[in-house]
Structures are given as C-alpha cells and as structure tokens.
Amino acid sequence: MAAGPYNYSYIFKYIIIGDMGVGKSCLLHQFTEKKFMADCPHTIGVEFGTRIIEVSGQKIKLQIWDTAGQERFRAVTRSYYRGAAGALMVYDITRRSTYNHLSSWLTDARNLTNPNTVIFLIGNKSDLEAQRDVTYEEAKQFADENECSAKTGDNVEDAFLDTAKKIYQNIQDGSLDLNAAESGVQHKPATPRNPLNTDQTPSKEGCAC
Amino acid sequence: MFVKDGTYAKHLFDTEASIKMVDKEPIDVSSSGSQTTNPLSRKLNKILESRLDNDKDMLEALKALSTFFSENSLRTRRNLRSDIERRSLAINEDFIEAFQSVKEQLDSVYDDVKSMNECCQDMTNRLKVAKEQTHDLINQTTKLQNESQALQMKAQVADVFLEKFQLKPDEVKSLRGTRDGTLHEKFFQSLERVKQIHNDCKVLLRTNQQTAGISIFMQSVVFSLEIMESMALHQESAYERLYRWTQNECRTLTADAPDVSFVLCQAIEALQDRPVLFRYSLDEFGTARRTAVVRGLIDALTRGGPGGTPRPIELHSHDPLRYVGDMLAWLHQATASEKEHLQSLLKRCSANDEQIQDVLGHITEGVCRPFKVRVEQVLVSEQDAVTLYKLHNLLMFYHNTIGQIVCKEAALLATIREIQNLSHRMFFNSLNCNATKLLDKVELPPGDLGPTESLNKTLQLLRDVLACQEASVVAFDDKKQDFKQILSCVVDPLLQMCSVSASRLNSTDMAAYMINCIYLMQTTLSLYEFTDTRLEMLQAQMDAHIDTLVSEQASFVLNRANLAQVYGTIQQHQPKQGALSSIQGMDSQTVKTAMTKFDSYLASPDTLILPQCSLILSGRVRDSVKKNSVELICEAYKHMFEAINKPANEYKDPQSIVPRTPDQVVKLLS
Ligand SMILES: Nc1nc2c(ncn2[C@@H]2O[C@H](COP(=O)(O)OP(=O)(O)OP(=O)(O)O)[C@@H](O)[C@H]2O)c(=O)[nH]1
Ligand SMILES: [Mg+2]
Numbered sequence: 001m002a003a004g005p006y007n008y009s010y011i012f013k014y015i016i017i018g019d020m021g022v023g024k025s026c027l028l029h030q031f032t033e034k035k036f037m038a039d040c041p042h043t044i045g046v047e048f049g050t051r052i053i054e055v056s057g058q059k060i061k062l063q064i065w066d067t068a069g070q071e072r073f074r075a076v077t078r079s080y081y082r083g084a085a086g087a088l089m090v091y092d093i094t095r096r097s098t099y100n101h102l103s104s105w106l107t108d109a110r111n112l113t114n115p116n117t118v119i120f121l122i123g124n125k126s127d128l129e130a131q132r133d134v135t136y137e138e139a140k141q142f143a144d145e146n147e148c149s150a151k152t153g154d155n156v157e158d159a160f161l162d163t164a165k166k167i168y169q170n171i172q173d174g175s176l177d178l179n180a181a182e183s184g185v186q187h188k189p190a191t192p193r194n195p196l197n198t199d200q201t202p203s204k205e206g207c208a209c
Numbered sequence: 210m211f212v213k214d215g216t217y218a219k220h221l222f223d224t225e226a227s228i229k230m231v232d233k234e235p236i237d238v239s240s241s242g243s244q245t246t247n248p249l250s251r252k253l254n255k256i257l258e259s260r261l262d263n264d265k266d267m268l269e270a271l272k273a274l275s276t277f278f279s280e281n282s283l284r285t286r287r288n289l290r291s292d293i294e295r296r297s298l299a300i301n302e303d304f305i306e307a308f309q310s311v312k313e314q315l316d317s318v319y320d321d322v323k324s325m326n327e328c329c330q331d332m333t334n335r336l337k338v339a340k341e342q343t344h345d346l347i348n349q350t351t352k353l354q355n356e357s358q359a360l361q362m363k364a365q366v367a368d369v370f371l372e373k374f375q376l377k378p379d380e381v382k383s384l385r386g387t388r389d390g391t392l393h394e395k396f397f398q399s400l401e402r403v404k405q406i407h408n409d410c411k412v413l414l415r416t417n418q419q420t421a422g423i424s425i426f427m428q429s430v431v432f433s434l435e436i437m438e439s440m441a442l443h444q445e446s447a448y449e450r451l452y453r454w455t456q457n458e459c460r461t462l463t464a465d466a467p468d469v470s471f472v473l474c475q476a477i478e479a480l481q482d483r484p485v486l487f488r489y490s491l492d493e494f495g496t497a498r499r500t501a502v503v504r505g506l507i508d509a510l511t512r513g514g515p516g517g518t519p520r521p522i523e524l525h526s527h528d529p530l531r532y533v534g535d536m537l538a539w540l541h542q543a544t545a546s547e548k549e550h551l552q553s554l555l556k557r558c559s560a561n562d563e564q565i566q567d568v569l570g571h572i573t574e575g576v577c578r579p580f581k582v583r584v585e586q587v588l589v590s591e592q593d594a595v596t597l598y599k600l601h602n603l604l605m606f607y608h609n610t611i612g613q614i615v616c617k618e619a620a621l622l623a624t625i626r627e628i629q630n631l632s633h634r635m636f637f638n639s640l641n642c643n644a645t646k647l648l649d650k651v652e653l654p655p656g657d658l659g660p661t662e663s664l665n666k667t668l669q670l671l672r673d674v675l676a677c678q679e680a681s682v683v684a685f686d687d688k689k690q691d692f693k694q695i696l697s698c699v700v701d702p703l704l705q706m707c708s709v710s711a712s713r714l715n716s717t718d719m720a721a722y723m724i725n726c727i728y729l730m731q732t733t734l735s736l737y738e739f740t741d742t743r744l745e746m747l748q749a750q751m752d753a754h755i756d757t758l759v760s761e762q763a764s765f766v767l768n769r770a771n772l773a774q775v776y777g778t779i780q781q782h783q784p785k786q787g788a789l790s791s792i793q794g795m796d797s798q799t800v801k802t803a804m805t806k807f808d809s810y811l812a813s814p815d816t817l818i819l820p821q822c823s824l825i826l827s828g829r830v831r832d833s834v835k836k837n838s839v840e841l842i843c844e845a846y847k848h849m850f851e852a853i854n855k856p857a858n859e860y861k862d863p864q865s866i867v868p869r870t871p872d873q874v875v876k877l878l879s
Contacts, residue, residue, distance in 0.1 A: 011466050013542075045610055046538075048545055063546065075530060076606065079538030082509070082519035114519055186466030 008052050008059035011186040012167055014160075015080055017105050018090035019098040020069030023124040026150035027090065028066045031160050036151045043068040045076050053161060055168045062160065081112035085176075085184025086120065086163040093123040093139075093147065094131040102142065114183060116176045118166045121145035122159050127152050374406050374436050376443065384447045392454055397475055400447050404482070407440040451476055452486040459493040463501045466546075469554045478557040491564070494554060495571035502543050503575040509539050510579075529587045530599055536580060537607040540573075540621065544614045547572050570619035577624040584628050594639040595673045601632040602677060605687065637698060640674075643667065644702030651710045658722040658824045660729050661710060664703065668733045671699045675737050692739040700730060700743060704750070720757040721821035727751045728827045755834060758822065762838035766817045767845060770807035775800055776845050779852045789858035800853065801866045807846075808869070811877045814839070839878045847871035 016024040029037045032049040047066045067077035087109045091098040127149040139145050148155030170176035383395040410433040455476045480487040513521035522535045608625045652661040707726040711719040727747050734740040767773045825831045854863045
C-alpha cells in the first residue's frame, strides 16, 4: 500500500492518431479499462486517459491523448502532437482508405513531434479477419506494425508497452534528452530528496535558463 | 516368639507320642468301623491323618529336635521328655532375661516420652503466650499486606494509564524531529498517538462524569485536563513543524513533473486536522505549481522541444489559428496534468472536489496573463472576419474542453471567456466594417444587371463564415444565436447596398437587378440551417420586384400593340360618357389596327419580351415573370373583348375588330 500506484518514475506522453472510426478511442479504453466500448461516439477534439505500466522494473505513467479523426478537428488535434514521446498511428484493416491515409498522418506526425518521438503503426480490428482489406504483409512493408483488436483486447497491451519500451531504450542510450522541454517524458527522481537541503538541486529537472 | 513357644512344646509331645506309636505297631486305618469309638484308635487316626510334610510347625519342631537329639537310644528316649522340658525352661529363662532388658528399655522410653510431653506442654504454653502477644502484630501485617497489594494494583493501573496516556521518550523525540529536518514514519505514528491520547482524555472526561464519585471525578478531571493540555502543546509544536516541513517541501515542487513523495502525501493527510495549515500548504503547493506552469508555457512558447522540434509556439505567431490553437492545447494538457498531480498529492485525503478545484484554479491562474496578452494581440491585429470567427470558435471549443477539467469559476476559464467575448466583438466588428465599406462606395450595377463584385465577395465571405461555423463544435443554442446576428450583419447591409446601387436605374432595370441580387443571397443562404425566416423575408422582397417586372412586361406588350391607350380608356369609361366607339381614339378603325398588331404578337409572343426579363439569372423567376405577365395580358384582352362586344358601345361588326375569343388568346399565349 505504501508504495501505491502513484510511485512512478517517468511520465510518457502518447498521442493516438488515425482516421475517424478506426477504433482509437476503443483502443485507449481497452488499454485503460480492459473493456470494449461497442458503441463509442466520435471523439470531440481530444480526450485523455492514463495508466501506470512497468518497463524494465521502472514504473511509468502513460498519459495518453486520444485525438478525433474527423477532418474538421485536424486543426485542433495537430496542436497535441507537440511534446508527445510516442505516437500510435492507427488504421482499420477492414477499410483500405484508412490505410491509404497513413502517409498523411505520418507526415503530420513527423512534422509536428520531436525527432525522438517513437511512432508506432497499429492495424486495428484484427478480429474481423473475414472483412480484411489490407494484408498483414503489405502493411508490414510500409512499416513495422502490430495488428490488434480493441474488441478482443488481442495485442492491445503490447502496442502500448512496446512503444514505452522503445522510448525507455531511447532514454537509456541517451538519444532522448530528458532535460529538454517538451520531450514528452517527465522524470521523477526515484530516490527521495532531502527536503531541507536546498543547496543541491536535482540535475535531472528543468534548468530553465 | 513367646506364644509360639507353647505350641511348639505341645507339638513336641504330640510328635513324641506318634513316634512311639509308629514304633509299636502299624495300624490298619481302614480295618474296622468299630474301632472308631476307641479313643486310642481315634487318636491314632488323627495322627495318621495329619500330614506331616504340610505342617510347618511340626517340621520346625522336628528340625529343632534333631539339633539336640543326636543319639537315638533308650536312655536318650527316656530322657527326651525331661530334656525337652529342661530346654523349654532354659528358653523361657532366656526369654525372661531378654524381656527384662526390653522392659527396662521401655521404661526409659516411657520416661523420655514423659519428659518430652512435659517439654511440649511447656512449649505449647509458651507458644500460646507468644501467640497472644503477637496477635496484634499479625493483624497489622495482614492489613499492611492487603494495602501493599492494593497499591501494587494501583501501580499497575498507573503504569497502564501512563502507557496509554503519555508519550514515550522516543515518541517525544520523534515529534521534536531530526536535526536535518527530515520527517520519518515515526513522526506520523507519534502524532497519531498524541491525537489518540487527546481524544481518549476527552472520552475519559465524559465517562467520568457519568460513573465516578465526585472526588475521583474531580481528580481525574484534573488529570485529563493536564494531559490534554500537554498533548495539545505537543500537537501544536508537531503541527507547526509538520507545516514548516510541508511548506518547504512544496516550495521545491517546481519541476515539470513534481515529485510528490509518499511522505508529503502523509504530511498533507495529517495536516487535514488543521484546516488553516492544510489550506496554507495547498496554497504553497499551488504557488509552486503555478510557477512551474508559467515557466512551462513560456518555454513552449519561446524554446520549443529538444533541438527546436517541436518548434517554439511563438514561431507560428504569423498563423493566428495555429498560434492560438497550440497555446490552448498546451494549456489543456497542462491543466489535465496539474489536476493529476494534485490528485496524487491528495490521494490520502478526503479532500472534496471544491478544494481540488480551488487549488487547480490557483495553479492555472498564472498563465492567464501571458496567454491573454498574446491572444489579445492576435485578435486586435486580425482583420479577416473568417479568421476571427475561426478563432472565436476555437476559443469556444477550448472553453468547453478545459471546462471539463476546471470549474467555471477558475480564472483560466474566465480568461478564455473574456478573450472569447473579445473575439466575438472583433468578429462582428470586422463584419460591420465590411458592411460599412459596402455602403461607403456603392458600385453601379453592371450592364447585365448581374451581381456587383462586392456582392459576390460579401456572399463568399458569408459562405466562408457559415462554413467554419458548420465545422465547429459549439452548442446548438450558441450557433443559432450567432447565426441570426451574422445574417443581420451581412444580409441587411447587402440589401441596403443593392437598393442604393439600384436607385439610379429605371424601375424595370431596378426590379431585374434586385431580383438577381436577392436571388443570389437566397441561394447562398438556403444551404444553411436557421435561415428560414431570412429566406422568407427575402422572398417577400423578391415578390414585390417580380410584380413590378410582370406589370412592366404586360404594359410593354400592350404598348407595342398600341393597345395601352385603348385598354386605359375602356377601364375608365363611364356609361354616361356615351357609347365607347364615339370616344376619341376608340373608333372602330383605330381599335382594329391595334388589334391586328396584337394579333401579330400572338403569333410570336417571344419577340415582345423585355430585355431585362432575359437578364434574370434564375430560370424559375424568369418563367414566372413570363407566366404572370401573360396572365395579365389575357386579363386585359378579355376586358377589351367584352367592352367591344357590348352593344351599348355601338361597335359595328365587333367580330371583325376582335376576331379571337379570350380563350383562344389564352391558348395561344400559354
Ligand atoms: N470489430 C471491431 N470493432 C471495433 C474495434 N475497435 C473499434 N471498433 C468499432 O469501431 C467503431 C469506431 O471506434 P472508435 O474507437 O470510436 O473510433 P475512433 O478512431 O476513436 O473514431 P474518432 O473518435 O471519430 O476518431 C466503434 O463502433 C467500435 O465499436 C475492433 O477491434 N474490432
Ligand atoms: Mg475516438
């Protein structure tokens, strides 16, 4: 109890992007609540959810921003790319058009996030094999991808975890600079500081000069 | 041994006798029953029946006998009896001798016992005396013992009491704190104890009132009050210390992601008992976070991400929508994160939503100014109505979005509302400006009586504005309200402009021009919701112009056939003026000539269409003008036909003047 779920040492910010109706909100819901929302309304603007996960023994809090896929919200949702450490780009394997639009989503993601943002491709609705419109092999050629189903929960966990692992790896090998603002990662020193020792400021955190 | 000796001797005799008999003659035991009366034979039988080997006494006697009867001779046999008697005597003498000493010893024992008894008696007496003497002492001792037991009990109770109602030294120490100022688990435990003791004392006071006698009651009241006082002192200093610590701890939480430690959560939880200190601590936290959020915003605005990507928000200040949108999205995310931090700080507290909202409001208050200044600058320098309207919608959207995280009273929301009001004003300002410009320099209608450029431009603006309203996500009511205002801001001045621009035209041109202008406005508006009343109003105006055009067209035809004069005279003719044919210009010949001309019109009606009618953009309107004017003409013809055929008007051969019936004319023209 004492450790509690709040004791995490990193916060990673994610965004989920992709055409409307591909199941972004369902994926988020499945990941945070472990439930499938059958009749999920279109997202208005952005919504967000959190969950604490563990990577290499480190507790990490994921702060996930689910964006609206409808075109009219593009202007709004674009503002949420900045400062994301991970971007989950989702298409619907039963609708080819959502796959065809990926390049435009990718362009946005590349232009609007920072260079270290981990972009992860997800083909959703893998439970609807009979209606498949994009083959796994084809998508695999486009990018290293992960097929999952927000309905059955298959692979959903992995999609979020693998992205976190990659980000964590970037931190470990130093390619992700925690000192920089808007890196999408916030670090909380795990060792308790001595509260009255004001002479040593933790070097990990924002030197805003 | 003495007793046995007797029997021993008797056996000896018996044995001797039996031996004698054995010596004399063997007796046939079973020989005859008559012998049973004979004592001798009875004796013999008895002897014979006795079983020697079973009679231990006999065996012993024989054994003893064999020790001294060694020689079996007559003499010895004769002397045996005296020998035995002698031996018996000797034995008895021995016995007496031995018993004599026993007796002597017994006598001495008796003496001893007697003296002992005397001794005991003496002792008993002395003890009795002693007991009598110590009786008081014993009583006293017992009393003291009881007292001591009672006291021990009390001591135990006192110990338990102290255990329960007093702090242990290490607890006191932990409350005083460590040199380096850190807080430990023990501190909270001790603080909890202090609280517990204080409460217990209160309970004690209350229960004592009910149960204890007055003196005990007074005593424990004093006790409880004393303890309570000392606990209160402990508590005060501990809370003071806890508050200082918390305050200091909170002050350091200015990083992007504050490290809300477990101890801090505990401290905040403990401070709940002191609402003022609790409040102050939360304020301190709020102030630290407020600083952090302001710094975060300024960083995002001016520094951007690592290596400049994402680029600083201010780099997009030339693109108002993106600039303002990025700022709002940043604020939205920061607000959500801050709420999370706050919730994690208060996770152990029963803090209500109101308190959370209060602090959150405080945290997000700092960014209001830098945000407001920037957005105001954008709004004030922006001229384009569409951009202004988009900004307005964006602000509305975020007011709604951020309003789901913070409460209505929060300064941030108020700021957004303020800016939103400004954007609203600026937007309508811009629309009005446009309107004023329209009326300032009115263009002349072009030769084709089509729309002027400014009409087209303004309608395009309207379309753009309405389009971005379609795309925005604002409440239905707000939309409707805005729509009305936008329409009256755009359409009214447009109509005005058209009227002014048409004012120098003749009525036919004016009608056609106005019909065209209104038609364009209608087609633009009809695509959107909430425009019904507007469209109705426009239609009414249009109808008026259509009426004008219809009568112009009809009179044009009649004029061309020279029938205008004829028709006018017929309409004004009174019977008292006499027959119609007698009136000047109404003679048969003149009317006939005109009717012939009219007939040629009937042959090809399209030759007599006003050029203005052809310039009408809407086919539907064009048709209806044509149809209505034909109806008018038919009506006029019918009128004239009836007048000419009227005998009172004295036309000879009216058939030759108006050869066609009105029905025929209608058929020809439709
Ligand atoms: N069979 C199946 N249906 C799914 C799955 N994921 C989502 N759906 C359905 O797809 C529809 C759209 O899902 P959403 O999560 O609302 O889609 P979205 O991407 O958030 O849409 P926007 O918010 O408009 O951008 C919903 O009716 C879901 O029930 C899945 O894995 N399998
Ligand atoms: Mg959604």
